[in-house]
Amino acid sequence: MRLEHFRIARVMIDGGREVCVRLFGDLDGDARDQLRRELHDAVHDNAAPLVVVDLHGARFLDSEAISALLGGLLRAQEAGKAAHIVNARGVVRTVLQVTGVLDLFGATAGPPPLRRKAT
Numbered sequence: 622m623r624l625e626h627f628r629i630a631r632v633m634i635d636g637g638r639e640v641c642v643r644l645f646g647d648l649d650g651d652a653r654d655q656l657r658r659e660l661h662d663a664v665h666d667n668a669a670p671l672v673v674v675d676l677h678g679a680r681f682l683d684s685e686a687i688s689a690l691l692g693g694l695l696r697a698q699e700a701g702k703a704a705h706i707v708n709a710r711g712v713v714r715t716v717l718q719v720t721g722v723l724d725l726f727g728a729t730a731g732p733p734p735l736r737r738k739a740t
Contacts, residue, residue, distance in 0.1 A: 627652045628678075629659050639671040642693075645678035648686035656686060660693025664700050672697040674726075677708035682716055694726055 627646035640663045648656065650674050660678075663672050674690060676682075682690070686730055697704040706726045717723045 629655055629664055631659050633667065633669065634673075637667065638669055639673055640667055640669040641673045641674045641675055643678065647681040648679060648683040649681065649683040653685040653689045656689040657693060660689065661696065664693065664697045669702070671703045671705070673704075674706050676706060676710070678712050680711075682713055685713050687716065687720055687722060691722055691725075692723050693717060 622720045625646075627644070627648050629645070629652070631640050642659050642663050644656070658728040660672075660674075672694065674694065682738070688706070695704070704726050706717070706723065709723065714723070
């Protein structure tokens with residue numbers, strides 16, 4: 622049995638005005654379907670006008686995870702929501718830069734300017 626090598630957590634922030642999907646570990650083909658579901662739910666299960674993907678805990682993203690990430694963030698925009706990537710660092714940031722994903726979603730290397738408490 623394989624140990625969990627990734628984790629995805631979804632939290633509401635700022636009184637429900639933001640939904641944050643936090644990614645941890647190595648996101649590869651094994652993470653693709655769960656990432657797609659979490660992003661779908663982040664877009665459709667609430668009225669938050671902002672969807673943020675926090676990559677602080679992500680160590681690796683492969684092409685399947687990037688595809689799921691890109692699809693989810695594009696769906697957020699199609700639903701009229703703002704979509705951003707935060708805390709992209711190291712090899713994860715490099716991969717997202719090379720693929721052009723960073724340019725599409727206003728990615729930052731650090732946390733958003735205001736720290737908010739999860740609700």
